[in-house]
Amino acid sequence: xxxxxxxxxxxxxxxxxxxxxxxxxxxxxxxxxxxxxxxxxxxxxxxxxxxxxxxxxxxxxxxxxxxxxxxxxxxxxxxxxxxxxxxxxxxxxxxxxxxxxxxxxxxxxxxxxxxxxxxxxxxxxxxxxxxxxxxxxxxxxxxxxxxxxxxxxxxxxxxxxxxxxxxxxxxxxxxxxxxxxxxxxxxxxxxxxxxxxxxxxxxxxx
Amino acid sequence: xxxxxxxxxxxxxxxxxxxxxxxxxxxxxxxxxxxxxxxxxxxxxxxxxxxxxxxxxxxxxxxxxxxxxxxxxxxxxxxxxxxxxxxxxxxxxxxxxxxxxxxxxxxxxxxxxxxxxxxxxxxxxxxxxxxxxxxxxxxxxxxxxxxxxxxxxxxxxxxxxxxxxxxxxxxxxxxxxxxxxxxxxxxxxxxxxxxxxxxxxxxxxxxxxxxxxxxxxxxxxxxxxxxxxxxxxxxxxxxxxxxxxxxxxxxxxxxxxxxxxxxxxxxxxxxxxxxxxxxxxxxxxxxxxxxxxxxxxxxxxxxxxxxxxxxxxxxxxxxxxxxxxxxxxxxxxxxxxxxxxxxxxxxxxxxxxxxxxxxxxxxxxxxxxxxxxxxxxxxxxxxxxxxxxxxxxxxxxxxxxxxxxxxxxxxxxxxxxxxxxxxxxxxxxxxxxxxxxxxxxxxxxxxxxxxxxxx
Numbered sequence: 069x070x071x072x073x074x075x076x077x078x079x080x081x082x083x084x085x086x087x088x089x090x091x092x093x094x095x096x097x098x099x100x101x102x103x104x105x106x107x108x109x110x111x112x113x114x115x116x117x118x119x120x121x122x123x124x125x126x127x128x129x130x131x132x133x134x135x136x137x138x139x140x141x142x143x144x145x146x147x148x149x150x151x152x153x154x155x156x157x158x159x160x161x162x163x164x165x166x167x168x169x170x171x172x173x174x175x176x177x178x179x180x181x182x183x184x185x186x187x188x189x190x191x192x193x194x195x196x197x198x199x200x201x202x203x204x205x206x207x208x209x210x211x212x213x214x215x216x217x218x219x220x221x222x223x224x225x226x227x228x229x230x231x232x233x234x235x236x237x238x239x240x241x242x243x244x245x246x247x248x249x250x251x252x253x254x255x256x257x258x259x260x261x262x263x264x265x266x267x268x269x270x271x272x273x274x
Numbered sequence: 275x276x277x278x279x280x281x282x283x284x285x286x287x288x289x290x291x292x293x294x295x296x297x298x299x300x301x302x303x304x305x306x307x308x309x310x311x312x313x314x315x316x317x318x319x320x321x322x323x324x325x326x327x328x329x330x331x332x333x334x335x336x337x338x339x340x341x342x343x344x345x346x347x348x349x350x351x352x353x354x355x356x357x358x359x360x361x362x363x364x365x366x367x368x369x370x371x372x373x374x375x376x377x378x379x380x381x382x383x384x385x386x387x388x389x390x391x392x393x394x395x396x397x398x399x400x401x402x403x404x405x406x407x408x409x410x411x412x413x414x415x416x417x418x419x420x421x422x423x424x425x426x427x428x429x430x431x432x433x434x435x436x437x438x439x440x441x442x443x444x445x446x447x448x449x450x451x452x453x454x455x456x457x458x459x460x461x462x463x464x465x466x467x468x469x470x471x472x473x474x475x476x477x478x479x480x481x482x483x484x485x486x487x488x489x490x491x492x493x494x495x496x497x498x499x500x501x502x503x504x505x506x507x508x509x510x511x512x513x514x515x516x517x518x519x520x521x522x523x524x525x526x527x528x529x530x531x532x533x534x535x536x537x538x539x540x541x542x543x544x545x546x547x548x549x550x551x552x553x554x555x556x557x558x559x560x561x562x563x564x565x566x567x568x569x570x571x572x573x574x575x576x577x578x579x580x581x582x583x584x585x586x587x588x589x590x591x592x593x594x595x596x597x598x599x600x601x602x603x604x605x606x607x608x609x610x611x612x613x614x615x616x617x618x619x620x621x622x623x624x625x626x627x628x629x630x631x632x633x634x635x636x637x638x639x640x641x642x643x644x645x646x647x648x649x650x651x652x653x654x655x656x657x658x659x660x661x662x663x664x665x666x667x668x669x670x671x672x673x674x675x676x677x678x679x680x681x682x683x684x685x686x687x688x689x690x691x692x693x694x695x696x697x698x699x700x701x702x703x704x705x706x707x708x709x710x711x712x713x714x715x716x717x718x719x720x721x722x723x724x725x726x727x728x729x
Contacts (some may be wrong), residue, residue, distance in 0.1 A: 074396055094524065120372035141716045141717075141719055141720045142716060143694050143695075143715060143716040143719075145431070151306075167600070167695075168688070168691040168692055168694070168695045169695055170692075170696035172696075179694065179695045179696065180695055181691055181694045181695060181716055181719065182655070182691075183687075183691075183716070183719050183720055183723055216694075218715055218716050218717070218721045219716070220715075220717045220719075221559045221720075222560075222709075222720065223559065223563045223720070223724070224563060224717040224720040224721040224724065226715070226716075226717050236632075263556050272517045
């Protein structure tokens with residue numbers, strides 16, 4: 069999942085530990101939740117994984133989905149470390165149109181919501197595109213803010229959410245390399261050139 | 275082409291005792307009375323027997339009397355009659371007498387009872403594609419023409435194929451569509467669009483001007499939107515709503531049709547399931563949430579259809595504005611003798627209340643048996659303040675008007691969505707909390723989206 073390194077030199081990537089976070093929420097208990105709390109909501113990578121790693125500038129598409137029946141609307145809020153990832157965009161899916169979004173980069177929150185006129189089963193709610201901005205070794209979870217993450221049916225009854233499954237993004241560090249003017253023209257070459265020059269000058273003196 | 279009856283020959287239709295030949299197209303020229311129409315003898319309806327009426331005293335007209343009746347000024351009280359499912363009354367001529375007795379009683383007691391409106395709760399006929407049954411009901415209900423304002427609405431049996439909306443309402447429309455009522459001043463119209471399944475009526479009583487909505491079985495969203503538009507045009511009128519399926523006396527959470535198991539514990543209330551074959555419609559709870567609860571002017575909901583227990587149930591709910599809404603189920607078709615034509619009398623008694631100034635008395639009466647039913651589900655009353663409940667200056671009916679521009683529309687929905695995404699977006703929290711649960715969340719977005727078009 070790492071971005072290809074540039075041709076200007078080899079970047080010595082330092083592999084960071086991959087942390088898998090499965091953030092399991094508690095049973096929703098807010099008033100007015102009339103349906104059984106049998107639903108779940110998750111955010112996953114393109115391959116369905118719950119952990120990602122990459123280097124500065126890498127972008128990932130993440131899918132927010134609900135495992136629930138009779139879903140007509142949702143609101144979701146995710147918390148993250150803005151020193152590690154940046155939310156580039158939040159877009160709609162086949163199930164829900166583009167949501168109303170607000171990204172609070174300063175506090176590391178992204179909130180979005182949308183509704184539809186009919187109900188749907190196990191919908192994909194939204195697609196988030198995030199970019200890694202952190203230095204190697206840092207990581208962040210994207211975890212649902214439970215009080216601000218809800219599902220509703222088409223008659224405005226809240227669907228209880230039993231599980232909130234987030235994911236973890238880890239920044240893979242890229243240690244800076246000594247910049248060379250051209251390939252193969254490094255310290256060794258300079259040293260060799262110096263020795264050669266010294267030998268030449270010594271020979272001319274004689 | 276659906277048979278389009280000439281109303282002038284309706285009572286000239288003749289046929290065999292089983293009704294097999296009673297198609298409007300076979301009408302002959304011999305004019306017969308409504309009873310000879312089905313060759314029913316016996317005691318004429320409309321001449322109530324007065325002795326031994328169960329459930330209370332009865333005066334010479336067969337009208338119920340009780341303490342509050344006598345205390346109130348009889349001249350000022352008025353009655354709305356609800357006709358539960360009549361479908362079985364047209365399957366044979368023995369039972370047909372029950373609906374004739376019902377209608378004749380209404381006609382003959384219209385003045386004494388001050389009957390101001392009659393609402394049929396749907397399932398007019400048993401088989402919607404059977405012409406004879408429509409002719410019979412046409413004949414029966416025609417006695418109300420010019421006597422009292424009345425309404426009909428389609429129940430699930432009134433569609434060409436029972437319970438299948440897409441099978442159409444050609445015969446219902448032919449007999450009970452807009453053309454039947456168009457000449458009456460009290461007739462408001464039909465809808466949505468060119469459809470004639472839903473209608474509204476305007477009538478007055480006790481110094482108040484009322485609106486009545488007659489909505490199809492399990493009304494569709496487009497129907498509820500149409501009904502909302504009618505309410506919007508008549509915001510000053512206290513409103514009664516009749517729809518075929520709304521409350522059940524069985525299990526509100528589970529459709530028990532075809533369930534061979536013994537009926538479990540009853541869980542009556544507004545239904546939470548749709549029975550229409552394609553799922554095309556709204557159950558009772560959705561009708562409540564989308565139409566009744568948000569509109570403070572709706573004070574009463576009547577329905578039939580269900581007969582899981584005894585065909586009766588009533589409850590009082592609180593709408594968005596904290597005002598009571600009285601909801602009633604009555605359907606006696608599954609009783610012995612198909613219920614002997616029991617009907618509901620809703621008598622509004624000014625100054626007849628105890629807990630509040632006024633009272634609505636509910637009686638269940640069989641004109642055929644000349645007998646009242648006296649149990650708690652059949653004979654009850656509720657007190658309310660007519661002046662307050664029917665007031666023209668009702669509290670705000672539109673908590674979803676977040677931008678305070680006088681209506682509920684997409685702008686209000688979007689405003690709440692923006693607030694949910696960004697708490698810094700300021701809104702009128704009271705207006706945004708459309709479901710009145712004390713917090714603003716996505717359920718309010720749905721609630722307001724469902725209310726779009728309301729004032």
